[in-house]
Amino acid sequence: QVQLVESGGGLVQAGESLRLSCATSGHIYSNYAMAWFRQAPGKEREFVAAISWTVGSTYDAESVRGRFTISRDNVKNTMYLQMNTLKPEDTAVYYCAVLRYWGSKEGADVYTWGQGTQVTVSS
Numbered sequence: 001q002v003q004l005v006e007s008g009g010g011l012v013q014a015g016e017s018l019r020l021s022c023a024t025s026g027h028i029y030s031n032y033a034m035a036w037f038r039q040a041p042g043k044e045r046e047f048v049a050a051i052s053w054t055v056g057s058t059y060d061a062e063s064v065r066g067r068f069t070i071s072r073d074n075v076k077n078t079m080y081l082q083m084n085t086l087k088p089e090d091t092a093v094y095y096c097a098v099l100r101y102w103g104s105k106e107g108a109d110v111y112t113w114g115q116g117t118q119v120t121v122s123s
Contacts, residue, residue, distance in 0.1 A: 002026035002112045004096040009117030012086055016121075020081040022096030022114060030054045033099040034072060034079045037107060038092035038119075045095070047105035051079065059103065064090075086121045093118050 008020040020036070028034070035050035049060035049070040058070050069082040079096065096114035097107075 002028060002098055004098070004112060004114035006094065006096045006114045006117040009094060009119045011120045011122065014087055014121055014123050016086055017082070017084045018086065018119060020083070020094055020096075020117060020119070022079040022081075024077045024079065024096075028053045028098060031102060032111065033102050033104070035097045035099045035110075036070060036079075036081045037095045037097055037110075038090075039095070039116075040089075040092040043092075045107050047107075048094070049081065050099060050102075050105075052102065061105070083119070086119075088121050088123045091119060091121050 003025045005023045012018055033050040034053050036048040037045050038048050039045040047061055048064055049068060051058045051070045051072055067085045072079045093116040095116045098111040100109050100111050
């Protein structure tokens, strides 16, 4: 069973940066993807970005392209989300997840969720 623990959330001003971390334990199958999702108050959970645990390929949502970067450290078994030029609309709880299918952006395809970390961006 894979376990995921997020950290790094907080309160920042618009234009600032944050880096989220997701520490993993347990076996991640090579055909799975690691991903970040987020859920803003009153909105559905949405896909942010994903990365192949083995080869490091990535894909992301258009809303964060050019501002957010997903990466992983296989030695530390940790995934990261570097968030730059944050906007108030980025305010949400950010979740680390394991996706069953490479290329998926669907919450229904998530195998395991982390507990979430709050990111708040003030204007």
